[in-house]
Amino acid sequence: SFATLHNADDIARKDIREGDWVVVEKAGDVIPRVVGPVLSRRAEGAGSWLMPSTCPRCESQLVKGEDEAVWRCENASCPARIRRGLEHFASRAAMNIEGMGEALVDQLVARGLVADYADIYRLDAATLAALESASQKADGTAILRKFGQKSADKVVAQIERSKTHDLWRLIFGLGIRHIGERAAQVLARAFGTVEALAAATVEQ
Numbered sequence: 377s378f379a380t381l382h383n384a385d386d387i388a389r390k391d392i393r394e395g396d397w398v399v400v401e402k403a404g405d406v407i408p409r410v411v412g413p414v415l416s417r418r419a420e421g422a423g424s425w426l427m428p429s430t431c432p433r434c435e436s437q438l439v440k441g442e443d444e445a446v447w448r449c450e451n452a453s454c455p456a457r458i459r460r461g462l463e464h465f466a467s468r469a470a471m472n473i474e475g476m477g478e479a480l481v482d483q484l485v486a487r488g489l490v491a492d493y494a495d496i497y498r499l500d501a502a503t504l505a506a507l508e509s510a511s512q513k514a515d516g517t518a519i520l521r522k523f524g525q526k527s528a529d530k531v532v533a534q535i536e537r538s539k540t541h542d543l544w545r546l547i548f549g550l551g552i553r554h555i556g557e558r559a560a561q562v563l564a565r566a567f568g569t570v571e572a573l574a575a576a577t578v579e580q
Contacts, residue, residue, distance in 0.1 A: 379408040383445045384427040393422040431456070458492070459485050461551050465493050469557060470549030471538040475531040480523070483507050493550065496535060504528035543570070 379400045381387055392398060396413040403409045429438055431449035433456040438447040449457055459481055466476035473496070484490040489503065505528035509521050547570075548560035555563070567573040 379410050381410055384447065385445055387425055392425065393418065394425050395419050395422055453491075455485055458490075462490060462493070462496070464551050465496070465549040467549075470545055471541060472545070473531070473534045473538050475527065475534055479509065480504075480507075480531070483509060483523075497539075499532065499535065501525065501528040501532045504531055543568070546570070547573070 381392065390410070390412045392410070392413050395418075397417040398413055399411040400408055401411050427438075427447055430436065431438060431451065431454060434449065434451050434454040436449050436451035436454060439450050440447045451457065462476075462481045462485070463478060465471055466473040466481070476496070481490075484499075484507075487507070489499065490496060504523055505525045507523040509523070510518055512518055542564065544557070544560040544564035547555065547563055548557050563573060567576060
């Protein structure tokens with residue numbers, strides 16, 4: 377379940393087709409990777425896999441940069457992009473907002489409560505406490521769960537605490553391409569404030 381196929385060039389090079397059985401090995405005895413297809417088990421007439429040309433969530437055209445392997449959705453309003461961006465922003469390595477995980481972010485985006493990073497800081501405990509999520513028992517019975525006041529208070533406290541974090545965490549949390557933790561630290565040291573960084577020239 378940890379082995380992925382996310383590089384279209386790699387899939388083409390290994391000639392992995394839809395419905396193929398594949399060999400998985402642990403590279404360096406640690407990281408699982410897909411080695412290639414088991415040709416003896418390939419279905420007759422199995423077609424080559426093609427990378428989708430549009431985003432599966434917002435249907436915008438996907439774009440691949442020159443000399444890059446990754447295809448990207450460049451629609452800033454794409455729900456999937458917003459969700460992943462918010463998860464990264466709240467992650468431990470960035471603003472470290474405990475309790476703001478995948479499930480909560482999904483609800484916030486689905487209900488239109490959060491569309492960008494600034495919206496996180498407009499959330500209040502009452503709004504969060506009223507959130508409900510549905511799940512199913514083994515017998516198919518639906519269960520409705522409220523987020524609850526206690527959980528809401530904790531998340532709001534974490535959001536408030538995040539305002540005191542170092543500047544580099546904010547810069548890293550914004551998810552700017554090519555700006556990892558190290559580059560964010562360098563930028564924070566060099567400019568000191570968001571305002572100074574925003575006003576910086578390319579040369580600076």
